[in-house]
Amino acid sequence: MSFAYLQQLLSVRQEKWINRRIPEAVRYQLDNQSIFILPTKFGYVFLLFSVILFVFGTNYYSQPLIMLSIMLIALFVVHMFASFLNFARLYVSIGNIQPVYAGTTAAIPLHILPSQSARPTRGTLWVSFWEIKRYQSIELDTLEGPANIRYFAENRGVSQLPRMTLQCDYPLGLFRCWTHLQFTQPLTVYPQLIVANLPLESTIKLSQVKNSTHIQGKTLSLDQPDDFDSLVTFQHGDPMHSVAWKHLAKTGNMLRKRFVGASPQQGYLSLPMHSNVEKGLSQLAYQINQCHNKHAIYGLYLPTQTIVPNHSEAHKQACLAALAAYPITRQASRDGQ
Helix, strand or coil: CCHHHHHHHHHHHHHHHHHHHCCCECEEECCCCCCEEEECHHHHHHHHHHHHHHHHHHHCCCHHHHHHHHHHHHHHHHHHHHHHHHHCCEEEEECCCCCEECCEEEEEEEEEEECCCCCCCCCEEEEEECCEEEEEEEECCCCCCCEEEEEEECCCEEEECCCEEEEECCCCCCEEEEEEECECCEEEEECCCCCCCCCCECEEEHHHCCCCCCCCCCEEECCCCCCEEEEEECCCCCCHHHECHHHHHHHCCCEEEEECCCCCCEEEEECCCCCCHHHHHHHHHHHHHHHHHCCCEEEEEECCEEEEEECCHHHHHHHHHHHHCCCCCHHHHHHHC
C-alpha cells in the first residue's frame, strides 16, 4: 500500500467528515459546529517558552520568573477565547457569481458581516479554496461591502465551488481559527474561446434533435426577403441556399443572390463535424460572440437542445449557458486529468 494511496484515502475520509460536520448552505453563521481552533507555530513556541520559564522559576525559587510564566500562560488562555469569539461573530455568504470563460478568473463576491449586537470583527481574514494553498487576504477593519475572491476557472461546466477555507489569527497570532464552508451557489464556466468562422445554417433538421417536441423530419427554417437585387461573390459562411446554382452551372463562378432590404444575417449555429467536442464548443462560443457583435439573428442547435434565433444580451447568455451545460465527454475528462 503506497503512501500516495494512504494520503488519498485520508483526504477522502476527511472530506466526508467535513461534509457531515459543516453541510452545504447558502449562508453561514460561524459557531462551535463550524469553527476549528489550534495554536499557531508561534503559539506553540510561546507556550513552550512559558513552561520553561515556570520550570526555571520553580527550580531556582525565583518568584519573578514564576509570576511572569503564570502571566504568559494566562495570556495564552485568554488569547484562545478572544480568537474564537472574534471569529464566531461572522455571518458569511456569497452573492451572485457572474459566468466566466474557461481559462479566466472568476470574481466571487464574499459578504462578511458581524452578527447582530456584536462588535465588528478585527484582524486579517485569509481565504483560500479546498486543496488550493493560495491565500487571499481581507482586512476586516476596513472592509466595506463584499470582498471579491479570485477563483481560476479551469474547465467548462456548471458546478459548485470547492469548499472555501477562512482563517484568522487575531489578535496576537497565538491561535488560528478556521472553517471550511461549502456554498450552494453554482459557478457557470463557458467554453474557452477558440477563433473560428462557423456558418449560419438557414435550416436545421429536427430529426437529429434529442427530446424535440417537433415532428421528426421537419426542419427549422428562416424566411428570406423576396426582392432580388443582384449577384455578389459567395463568401465562406454565407448560407448555401442563397447560391445562384444556375449561374454556377453555366459559368463555374460561385455567386450568391443579394436581396433588397435584406434583414441582418440569420440562421443556426451548430457543432462542427469533428471528433473533439470541447474544441467545437469553444469555436461555437467564439462564433456566438461574433454573431452578437454583428447583430446577427442566430439560434443554436445542439444534440441536447435547440434555441430558436433571436438577438439580445439575454439570448447570448442563454446560448453560452447551453454550451457550459453540455455534457462533458469521456475524452474531455481524460484530457482534463
